[in-house]
Amino acid sequence: MPVKLINYFITAIVCIAATPASASEPAHEVSPGIILYNQFKFDTAFTTLEEEARSGSAESQYYLGEALRRRSRYMTPEAQHWYETAAMSGSIYAMIQLGRAKNDLCATMENCPPSQKTQAEWFMEAKKITLPKANNGDPESLYLMYEITLDHQWLEKSANAGYPLAQYWMAVSERQGEGYFFIPGGRDASVRKWLLLSSEGGNPKAMMEYLETLYEKGEMESIRHWLEVAAATGEQEAMSNYGAYTSHTPDKVGYPLDLVKGYAIFSLLKELGDSGGVQDYVDRKIDKIAEKMTPEQIEQSKTVAQEWKDTHPPLSFFPDKLGR
Structure with a gap:
C-alpha cells in the first residue's frame, strides 16, 4: 500500500480513536x-471523574457510575445517583444502564436503591x-435502539449505515451463529467483511480481530499495515505487538528492525x-x-516516545462503553 495511503488511514483513525469514550464526542x-478509566487506572480515575462529574460533565457522570x-x-446507591444525574442530562447510555438494573446483582440481593423511574420507564x-x-x-x-430492544434488525441497520461498533458486533454475532449462509465459507467471509469495515471505521477491537x-x-x-494502524489508535495490545515486532523481540511479521521505536x-x-x-510483560x-x-x-528513544505521545491518542484498553 502506498505510504500516502497508509498515512491517510493512520491520520483518520487517530482522529476517530481519540474519542474512546464516545464516537460522537470531539477528541x-x-x-x-x-x-484514566479507559486505562484501568481506577484508583486515580475515581477522584478525577468525581471532580469532572461535579462540574457538570454528563459523560464523566456516566463513567463515574x-x-x-x-x-x-x-x-450501588452512589453509582445509581451518578447514572441518574447523567440520564437527567440526556445520556442515553445512562438510561440504558438504569433500564438494565433489574438484571443486576442487587436485584438478586433485593437491595437495589430506589430510583427516580422504574427500569421500564x-x-x-x-x-x-x-x-x-x-x-x-x-x-x-440505530445501534442504541439495538441496545434498548435487543432486536438484531437494529444492529444490522446500524452496521449497514456505517457505525463501526455495530459492524464489529455484527461480526461477533455471525461468528457465534447468527444468520443463514448457504454458500460454503459464506459465514467466514461475512465475518471478515464486517471486521474490515469496522476496522476501516476506526474500531480498535475490530482491528485486532481482523488481524x-x-x-x-x-x-x-x-x-x-493493520497492526501499525491499530497501534496508532493507542490500543495497548496492538502497541505491545507493534513494539515487539519492530524491535524483533521477536520478528514475526517482517518489519525493518527499529530498536529505538x-x-x-x-x-x-x-x-x-x-x-x-x-506490567511484568x-x-x-x-x-x-x-x-x-x-x-x-x-536516549534517542525518549524523544521518539514523546513525539508519539504528542501525536497519538492516549493508551487505552478500550473497554465497552455499555459495560455489562
Whole structure:
C-alpha cells in the first residue's frame, strides 16, 4: 500500500480513536478522568471523574457510575445517583444502564436503591429520545435502539449505515451463529467483511480481530499495515505487538528492525503500571530490547516516545462503553 495511503488511514483513525469514550464526542473533549478509566487506572480515575462529574460533565457522570458499579459488581446507591444525574442530562447510555438494573446483582440481593423511574420507564425514556433519530438514519441511534430492544434488525441497520461498533458486533454475532449462509465459507467471509469495515471505521477491537484472520491466511503485508494502524489508535495490545515486532523481540511479521521505536513504545506502555496486568510483560520486553541497544539509542528513544505521545491518542484498553 502506498505510504500516502497508509498515512491517510493512520491520520483518520487517530482522529476517530481519540474519542474512546464516545464516537460522537470531539477528541478535545475526552476528559482526563475518562482517559484514566479507559486505562484501568481506577484508583486515580475515581477522584478525577468525581471532580469532572461535579462540574457538570454528563459523560464523566456516566463513567463515574460505570466505575462505581464495576468496582462493586452491582448497582450501588452512589453509582445509581451518578447514572441518574447523567440520564437527567440526556445520556442515553445512562438510561440504558438504569433500564438494565433489574438484571443486576442487587436485584438478586433485593437491595437495589430506589430510583427516580422504574427500569421500564428508563428504557421508555431512552427509546423516546433515540427512536426519532434512528428513524432518520442516525447510525449511533440505530445501534442504541439495538441496545434498548435487543432486536438484531437494529444492529444490522446500524452496521449497514456505517457505525463501526455495530459492524464489529455484527461480526461477533455471525461468528457465534447468527444468520443463514448457504454458500460454503459464506459465514467466514461475512465475518471478515464486517471486521474490515469496522476496522476501516476506526474500531480498535475490530482491528485486532481482523488481524487474526489475516494471520490465518498469512497475509503479511496487510498484517503489517493493520497492526501499525491499530497501534496508532493507542490500543495497548496492538502497541505491545507493534513494539515487539519492530524491535524483533521477536520478528514475526517482517518489519525493518527499529530498536529505538520498539523501546520507545514499551516505555510508553510502562506508564500503564500494573493496569490490566501488563506490567511484568512490559518490564521483561523493555529489558530485552535494551540489551541490544547503545546508551545513545536509549536516549534517542525518549524523544521518539514523546513525539508519539504528542501525536497519538492516549493508551487505552478500550473497554465497552455499555459495560455489562
